[in-house]
Amino acid sequence: MLFSEGVRIHSALRSNPLGCFQPSVLRTLSAGARLELGKNVGISGAVLCAGKSITIGENTLIGSGAMLLDNDLHVASGDGKWRVECAANAREIRIGRGVFIGTRAIILKGVTIGDGAVIGAGAVVTCDVPPGALAAGNPAKVLRSRNDEGI
Numbered sequence: 001m002l003f004s005e006g007v008r009i010h011s012a013l014r015s016n017p018l019g020c021f022q023p024s025v026l027r028t029l030s031a032g033a034r035l036e037l038g039k040n041v042g043i044s045g046a047v048l049c050a051g052k053s054i055t056i057g058e059n060t061l062i063g064s065g066a067m068l069l070d071n072d073l074h075v076a077s078g079d080g081k082w083r084v085e086c087a088a089n090a091r092e093i094r095i096g097r098g099v100f101i102g103t104r105a106i107i108l109k110g111v112t113i114g115d116g117a118v119i120g121a122g123a124v125v126t127c128d129v130p131p132g133a134l135a136a137g138n139p140a141k142v143l144r145s146r147n148d149e150g151i
Helices: none
Strands: 007-009 025-028 036-037 043-044 048-051 051-057 067-069 074-076 080-084 093-095 134-137 140-144
Touching: 025 036, 036 048, 048 051, 067 093
Parallel strands: 007 043, 025 048, 036 051, 048 067, 051 093
Antiparallel strands: 074 080, 134 140
């Protein structure tokens, strides 16, 4: 794990106007996994679990209850059971600079979010989001891009 200067990780109920639904959880789940937070990243009651790599750019804010998961955590074992597996199916998550990830959003494996993008509350992001875009919904869709009026 690599945390740059000014990183703020909040877990207390009163540390966020929405409250924190849970403590912040930041974990690397396999040998060689990487979790990197740039300067002035802010996290409130969020979960970041890296089986391979999660990189967060400077000045990005991650809302209360958000989850960033670069792996599936489990795989079918073939006999109707599940086993823990955090590295083999992991795909890097890259979050740009100045991104805002809304409360209870989920960012799934292999996603890149460009600089200055906004992810709406409760979004489930399964595909890349371009710089400056607004994405929301389940699954998340780009609602406005930098080229649209007002952004």
